Amino acid sequence: MGLDFTVVPGHLDIILLGCAWTIGIAVAAALLSFFGGIVFAVIALYAPWIIRQPFRLIEWVFMGTPLLLQLFLIYFGLVQIGIDLPAFVAGIIGLGLHFAVYNSELIQTAILSVDKGQMEAARTVGLSRGQALRKVVIPQAVRDVIPPIGNNMIALLKDSALVSVIGVSELTLSAQRAIGATYRPFEFYLVAAMFYYIINLCMEWVQRRIERRISISR
Amino acid sequence: MSDKDHFVEIRHAQKSYGSLEVLKDISLNVERGQIVAIIGPSGSGKSTLLRAINDLDPLTGGEVWLDGVQVNKSLPHRQYEKHINEMRQQVGMVFQHFNLFPHMTARENVTMAPMLLKGLSKAEADKLAEEQLDKVGMLDRIDYYPSRLSGGQKQRVAIARALAMKPKLMLFDEATSALDPELVDEVNMVMKKLAEEHMTMIIVTHEMDFAASVCDRVLFMDQGVVVEEGPPSVVFKNPTKDRTREFLRKHLAGAA
Numbered sequence: 001m002g003l004d005f006t007v008v009p010g011h012l013d014i015i016l017l018g019c020a021w022t023i024g025i026a027v028a029a030a031l032l033s034f035f036g037g038i039v040f041a042v043i044a045l046y047a048p049w050i051i052r053q054p055f056r057l058i059e060w061v062f063m064g065t066p067l068l069l070q071l072f073l074i075y076f077g078l079v080q081i082g083i084d085l086p087a088f089v090a091g092i093i094g095l096g097l098h099f100a101v102y103n104s105e106l107i108q109t110a111i112l113s114v115d116k117g118q119m120e121a122a123r124t125v126g127l128s129r130g131q132a133l134r135k136v137v138i139p140q141a142v143r144d145v146i147p148p149i150g151n152n153m154i155a156l157l158k159d160s161a162l163v164s165v166i167g168v169s170e171l172t173l174s175a176q177r178a179i180g181a182t183y184r185p186f187e188f189y190l191v192a193a194m195f196y197y198i199i200n201l202c203m204e205w206v207q208r209r210i211e212r213r214i215s216i217s218r
Numbered sequence: 219m220s221d222k223d224h225f226v227e228i229r230h231a232q233k234s235y236g237s238l239e240v241l242k243d244i245s246l247n248v249e250r251g252q253i254v255a256i257i258g259p260s261g262s263g264k265s266t267l268l269r270a271i272n273d274l275d276p277l278t279g280g281e282v283w284l285d286g287v288q289v290n291k292s293l294p295h296r297q298y299e300k301h302i303n304e305m306r307q308q309v310g311m312v313f314q315h316f317n318l319f320p321h322m323t324a325r326e327n328v329t330m331a332p333m334l335l336k337g338l339s340k341a342e343a344d345k346l347a348e349e350q351l352d353k354v355g356m357l358d359r360i361d362y363y364p365s366r367l368s369g370g371q372k373q374r375v376a377i378a379r380a381l382a383m384k385p386k387l388m389l390f391d392e393a394t395s396a397l398d399p400e401l402v403d404e405v406n407m408v409m410k411k412l413a414e415e416h417m418t419m420i421i422v423t424h425e426m427d428f429a430a431s432v433c434d435r436v437l438f439m440d441q442g443v444v445v446e447e448g449p450p451s452v453v454f455k456n457p458t459k460d461r462t463r464e465f466l467r468k469h470l471a472g473a474a
Binding site: 115117118120121122123124125126127128129131135136139140143 | 272274299303304306307309310311313315317318319320321330331334335376379380383
């Protein structure tokens with residue numbers, strides 16, 4: 001019977017709406033994973049033992065279990081203890097924290113590799129340790145870590161398809177809905193794949209721009 | 219409590235790393251406007267002593283006083299942090315490896331702390347940066363990042379950064395040791411200028427000529443003790459201790 005892409009334009013509105021959701025969720029989760037990663041890294045390296053322990057548990061949960069299970073826990077599990085999150089919020093939190101843990105590992109290594117003299121020089125002019133981290137150490141660590149974090153963000157975009165299972169009408173679920181109406185799986189999955197690819201290219205472009213801006217000050 | 223006659227006073231400084239004792243009961247007074255050089259072989263404890271003055275390497279025993287206030291007084295952690303940050307604002311420090319902030323321009327290196335800690339406005343801080351960088355002859359590179367500066371230029375910016383906090387005391391930890399020989403003079407010139415302005419300075423150095431020309435007093439340290447101290451004319455020309463003589467012979471021979 002062959003491929004027939006003439007069915008696609010009629011359902012393009014669903015697909016584009018799905019794209020918008022995917023981009024929105026991926027961007028929000030990426031920001032959460034970036035800033036969450038910095039917070040986790042600082043806690044892992046500098047917080048007192050009593051604060052570090054619960055975060056190690058969070059880290060273990062998010063690294064050692066499937067993302068799909070984490071999304072189920074946040075969306076279906078938390079309801080039982082009275083936390084009823086909208087599906088897209090649950091998806092952003094799940095994706096964001098999952099990748100925050102991975103980003104935290106990268107940022108910790110980068111913080112430790114910033115020359116010790118930087119902290120000393122900052123303390124010497126009278127900055128507190130927190131100020132020195134915020135103004136001097138973390139900005140340097142973050143710029144070292146932009147390329148590997150960029151890779152994590154591309155993984156995040158692809159894994160955002162998983163939030164379809166908790167009912168967020170992102171790109172993958174939208175494609176499935178279009179397929180449900182047309183019985184044309186190959187065409188719509190290919191169209192969805194193409195959109196993921198385009199979003200990916202955009203993310204790489206943004207990443208390259210950030211890297212270029214940073215390299216000016218090197 | 220404090221003997222107000224002395225501007226900087228180190229009393230019975232002692233520092234151990236485990237069983238290794240790197241400072242053994244050192245006492246030292248520095249008066250306002252004085253310039254003191256600390257010389258000695260590597261591992262003698264001279265940098266450790268210098269870094270104890272602003273508590274970068276905390277002492278395990280003894281006291282450090284600056285202008286009538288004890289630097290290393292025992293306080294609960296939080297209060298101590300606040301106290302030490304205030305003390306450090308009064309003490310400028312210059313490092314062997316400059317430790318400029320590479321993600322900031324020369325201007326930002328100078329303005330960051332005054333803006334953050336003293337609440338200077340952007341305009342006030344810019345004016346301050348221009349003044350301080352002009353003083354060290356780096357005004358023309360004010361918007362350069364450190365990666366585009368030579369070692370001597372970096373060190374001059376680092377001095378401007380320290381001066382921007384208007385310190386009462388400047389500490390130099392082998393400020394010219396990492397520089398190519400032809401770049402040493404430009405940094406020494408800046409230090410001489412500070413000496414002429416009567417800045418109180420404690421200088422750890424390997425450069426005997428420079429120490430002899432600008433310092434009021436020279437301390438020779440070896441193995442954690444002050445072996446000999448006095449005016450440069452005495453310590454360099456007529457040292458009384460064998461160890462000083464031996465060190466100077468080796469060092470001056472090496473330099474010649």
